[in-house]
Amino acid sequence: MNNRLLIALPLAAILAMPALAQTTDTSSSTPAAAPAATSTDNATGKAPLAPPSREGFWGRVNPFARKNYVKRQTEPIRDRVNELDELTSANSKNIKDTDSRAQAGIKMASDKADAADQHAVDAGNKATAAQQSAQQVTARVQTVETVVGNIDQYKASNQTEILFRPGQTMLSKNAKDAIDTMASSVKGQRGYIIEVQGFSSGKAQSAITNSQKMAESVVRYLVLNHEIPVYRIYLVGMGNAPVATDDASAKTKRVSGGRVEISLLKNDLEQLSVNSGAPTTSADMQQQPK
Numbered sequence: 001m002n003n004r005l006l007i008a009l010p011l012a013a014i015l016a017m018p019a020l021a022q023t024t025d026t027s028s029s030t031p032a033a034a035p036a037a038t039s040t041d042n043a044t045g046k047a048p049l050a051p052p053s054r055e056g057f058w059g060r061v062n063p064f065a066r067k068n069y070v071k072r073q074t075e076p077i078r079d080r081v082n083e084l085d086e087l088t089s090a091n092s093k094n095i096k097d098t099d100s101r102a103q104a105g106i107k108m109a110s111d112k113a114d115a116a117d118q119h120a121v122d123a124g125n126k127a128t129a130a131q132q133s134a135q136q137v138t139a140r141v142q143t144v145e146t147v148v149g150n151i152d153q154y155k156a157s158n159q160t161e162i163l164f165r166p167g168q169t170m171l172s173k174n175a176k177d178a179i180d181t182m183a184s185s186v187k188g189q190r191g192y193i194i195e196v197q198g199f200s201s202g203k204a205q206s207a208i209t210n211s212q213k214m215a216e217s218v219v220r221y222l223v224l225n226h227e228i229p230v231y232r233i234y235l236v237g238m239g240n241a242p243v244a245t246d247d248a249s250a251k252t253k254r255v256s257g258g259r260v261e262i263s264l265l266k267n268d269l270e271q272l273s274v275n276s277g278a279p280t281t282s283a284d285m286q287q288q289p290k
Contacts, residue, residue: 154193154265158182162218164258166201169213171221179218182262183226194228195263198237201256205239212237214258 160182162175171179186192198215200207215235222228 158264162260208239
């Protein structure tokens with residue numbers, strides 16, 4: 001009798017367990033029948049993973065789970081992890097792109113600021129140069145005004161006297177040496193004229209003609225031998241006109257024989273050329289030594 005009880009009790013327990021499991025499953029599945037609300041408050045924007053369905057006794061207690069069973073259970077989790085990795089990678093790329101654009105914008109702004117500073121420095125240098133140029137022009141204008149105001153004011157710089165014997169109109173060696181000395185002092189200069197006055201003894205027109213010839217011989221020598229422009233030479237035959245003396249109380253005296261006075265007269269044009277650096281004209285180039 002006792003042996004029958006020992007065999008019947010375990011058998012009854014085994015037969016009762018499936019019924020208990022089905023009852024529990026039915027009671028637990030009743031509140032879950034309503035659809036769960038979908039939540040998008042996560043990284044992927046998808047609903048959270050639902051727990052795997054476990055039906056029956058062996059769905060809850062399965063000591064003999066196979067590899068495929070485990071794979072099916074973990075596959076949704078693996079997919080969601082892969083999605084999170086992709087989102088993380090995309091976020092990292094977006095952050096790098098944003099940082100690159102920010103750095104490029106900062107560099108561009110810095111370059112523009114440097115360019116603006118350089119332009120400001122250049123503008124300041126140009127303004128300084130313009131001011132200096134204006135000051136130089138003002139100084140030159142003042143010099144030109146002074147020179148132009150005195151352009152017709154010539155001052156005697158040098159004077160040479162050439163003596164001729166009575167009836168002589170040709171230049172002697174001593175006369176040529178004296179002219180050479182005087183003419184060498186005007187090489188390359190500007191703002192000068194040479195005044196040549198001839199005086200001769202005799203009377204009336206013959207004295208004038210003779211003094212004219214003596215003065216012309218001097219002018220000819222200056223033009224041919226020293227290349228002095230003709231427009232810088234003024235010639236006049238004075239004949240037997242009386243010569244004024246330095247002593248105002250003394251009487252004027254007339255010349256005996258012949259004489260030519262060569263006077264070098266200068267104005268301030270040469271000083272203007274030196275101060276302003278003005279180029280010489282073609283006419284002035286003719287008198288410069290070759």
